[in-house]
Amino acid sequence: MNFYEQSSGRGIEVCVGLTLLFIALVFAALIGVVFANSAFGSIAVLGSLALALCSWWFGKLGYRLVFNKPRKGGGLLSNHGLKMCCVFFGICSILLVFVSILQREVSSLFSAISMLIACLYGWQFAKKRQDKDL
Template sequence: MNFYEQSSGRGLEIFIGLIVLLIALIFAALIGLIVSNASFGYSSVLGSLALALCSYWFVKLSYRLVFNKPRSGGGLFSPNILKTGCVLLGVSSILLGLFSISQNDIGSLLGALGMLIACLYGWKIANKRKDNET
């Protein structure tokens, strides 16, 4: 087991779980703002649905962290969700890298490269977990 896969300790898991719960509550509050201030329309319904899905996902993560309930296959994320996150962050880091090149911002370019490397490592972990589940 390498450094990134070691347990962080139960206290830190609970602390992070409570922070994740706060994020879920913020998403729920944003839904309330949309419902109270927006007119009923296509964009407000889709926006509320997207926020509700994000809130649900963060509540689920918080539950797993606070009550120490990992997935049946182990870990917080399924291999497919981990790969999806890696793809989204990878594409975002490539776009950030292109933008930072156009703006001559070396710091942002280095950050984008670091994020891309982390996404590739996450993809590798997802493949390893998928192999272990089958």
């Protein structure tokens, strides 16, 4: 079994789940801040929808971890959900590589490269899990 596929233990799952639930609450509170400090324009509505989506996603993951409720197919994320996270964080990492080079930030450059490697591993893991399911 690969190191990244080993169980972290129930205690760590609960701690990460509580952290994710806290993040979901922060995103939900930000929706209130957006509406309290801006007019009800299209930008505020779109921003609030994006914040609501983030809040829902982090809340769902936190709920699954805290209450030990895995997906029906097993795991925390679906294959497509894992791939979408890898694409999102991969694109952000590539952008951070360029920004780090422009601003000559070596630590940010190494962080972005590390995240890009993690995204590539996550993509391969999702593909392997998808091939195993077929």
